[in-house]
Amino acid sequence: MKTLFKNIKELLQVRDEHTRFVSGKAMAELPTIKNAFLLVENDIIRDFGPMHDCPNDAAVDQVVHAEGKMMLPTWCDSHTHLVYAGNREGEFVDKIKGLSYQEIAEKGGGILNSAKKVQAITESELYKETKNRLDEIIALGTGAVEIKSGYGLTLEAELKMLSVIKRLKENYNLPIKATFLGAHAVPENFKNNKEGYVDYLISEMIPLVAEAKLADFVDVFCETGYFSVEDTHRILEAGKKHGLSAKIHVNQFTAIGGVQAGVANQALSVDHLEEMRDEDIEALKNTSTMPVALPGCSFFLGIPYTPGRKMIDAGLPLAIATDYNPGSSPSGNMNFVVSAACIKMKLTPEEAINAATINGAYAMGLEKQVGSITKGKLANLILTKPIHSYSFIPYSFGNNQIETVYLNGVEVV
Ligand SMILES: N=CN[C@@H](CCC(=O)O)C(=O)O
Numbered sequence: 343m344k345t346l347f348k349n350i351k352e353l354l355q356v357r358d359e360h361t362r363f364v365s366g367k368a369m370a371e372l373p374t375i376k377n378a379f380l381l382v383e384n385d386i387i388r389d390f391g392p393m394h395d396c397p398n399d400a401a402v403d404q405v406v407h408a409e410g411k412m413m414l415p416t417w418c419d420s421h422t423h424l425v426y427a428g429n430r431e432g433e434f435v436d437k438i439k440g441l442s443y444q445e446i447a448e449k450g451g452g453i454l455n456s457a458k459k460v461q462a463i464t465e466s467e468l469y470k471e472t473k474n475r476l477d478e479i480i481a482l483g484t485g486a487v488e489i490k491s492g493y494g495l496t497l498e499a500e501l502k503m504l505s506v507i508k509r510l511k512e513n514y515n516l517p518i519k520a521t522f523l524g525a526h527a528v529p530e531n532f533k534n535n536k537e538g539y540v541d542y543l544i545s546e547m548i549p550l551v552a553e554a555k556l557a558d559f560v561d562v563f564c565e566t567g568y569f570s571v572e573d574t575h576r577i578l579e580a581g582k583k584h585g586l587s588a589k590i591h592v593n594q595f596t597a598i599g600g601v602q603a604g605v606a607n608q609a610l611s612v613d614h615l616e617e618m619r620d621e622d623i624e625a626l627k628n629t630s631t632m633p634v635a636l637p638g639c640s641f642f643l644g645i646p647y648t649p650g651r652k653m654i655d656a657g658l659p660l661a662i663a664t665d666y667n668p669g670s671s672p673s674g675n676m677n678f679v680v681s682a683a684c685i686k687m688k689l690t691p692e693e694a695i696n697a698a699t700i701n702g703a704y705a706m707g708l709e710k711q712v713g714s715i716t717k718g719k720l721a722n723l724i725l726t727k728p729i730h731s732y733s734f735i736p737y738s739f740g741n742n743q744i745e746t747v748y749l750n751g752v753e754v755v
């Protein structure tokens with residue numbers, strides 16, 4: 343099956359296969375072709391270029407006329423907690439009335455509140471809830487996603503969450519990566535015995551999860567009141583021993599050395615980074631660890647935004663993701679994340695689109711499959727409505743400029 347897209351007003355993010363991610367000044371460059379064609383063969387991008395090189399209609403099965411529209415790779419959302427049960431609107435109201443994230447957690451809300459709900463629900467109910475969220479984000483242009491466990495906090499409930507992710511991998515036609523986040527919070531039954539829980543994670547849970555091939559990555563919430571830098575080192579080393587590379591939560595509320603722990607353990611990404619010291623920025627230079635900002639969380643909790651401008655000016659790469667979860671970012675809308683990165687973190691549209699595509703793909707180890715318009719990559723594509731320029735996507739925040747989403751060359755929305 344061959345599909346030819348013709349007269350695309352502008353084809354964005356065209357790259358050769360050697361681009362792993364972009365950093366510093368290179369983030370300001372978004373390679374594009376105006377008045378372009380793109381040829382998809384089955385599920386793969388076969389060819390693209392200016393219209394004067396366009397193949398003949400007779401050589402293809404289907405022609406899509408894209409006059410006035412932009413085409414770009416689907417968003418790569420490298421940090422989500424898509425598997426959860428119910429919601430936490432009650433805490434939302436508490437927050438409006440002035441309670442902080444930490445105060446809500448101390449009152450029995452927060453991660454432990456979601457853990458109770460996940461422990462109580464059946465796997466098939468949990469699958470149904472999660473599937474709805476996945477359908478929702480695909481419709482918003484996401485074509486590759488990372489999903490974490492971490493709202494189970496018992497072996498049984500963590501396996502339930504990971505099994506849901508496994509079923510999504512089997513039933514959906516987009517790249518999905520699973521992350522084991524048993525170290526999200528200390529569960530009730532280990533209250534006042536965090537060491538005991540970390541030992542249990544290392545000796546029981548990580549080996550079992552890895553053996554069952556239920557996770558691609560291991561994660562830790564390295565934060566004051568949750569898991570220390572020392573705990574983080576121990577858990578990441580255990581993950582590495584069992585073939586799980588690291589993607590970790592660091593510097594959300596306090597900077598305690600989590601970035602350095604991630605870099606020392608060759609983490610694929612360090613995520614959140616709302617509180618960044620100069621030494622944290624230094625530690626990320628010339629490493630293969632991708633910093634990931636989550637502006638939806640900053641927006642929702644009213645905490646600082648990751649200093650993305652400063653980090654890019656210092657030569658670092660940056661990815662952006664939704665952090666879709668019930669407590670700190672109940673939205674999986676990457677279009678909003680791209681807008682917020684521009685409006686609040688002062689990224690240019692080019693930088694924000696790079697952060698949400700090629701760099702997001704790298705932050706999931708998927709840079710060879712998705713994240714750019716590259717021959718041989720998956721035909722996971724966004725076709726916009728007719729718009730004046732690509733800057734209109736972040737500019738028109740809260741609106742949806744997407745007309746059609748293609749996964750593996752097939753129209754799904
Ligand atoms: N910070 C840790 N974990 C989630 C939020 C968890 C929750 O509040 O349910 C996050 O990435 O923001």
Ligand SMILES: [Zn+2]
Pocket residue numbers: 421422423591665667
């Ligand atoms: Zn998170």
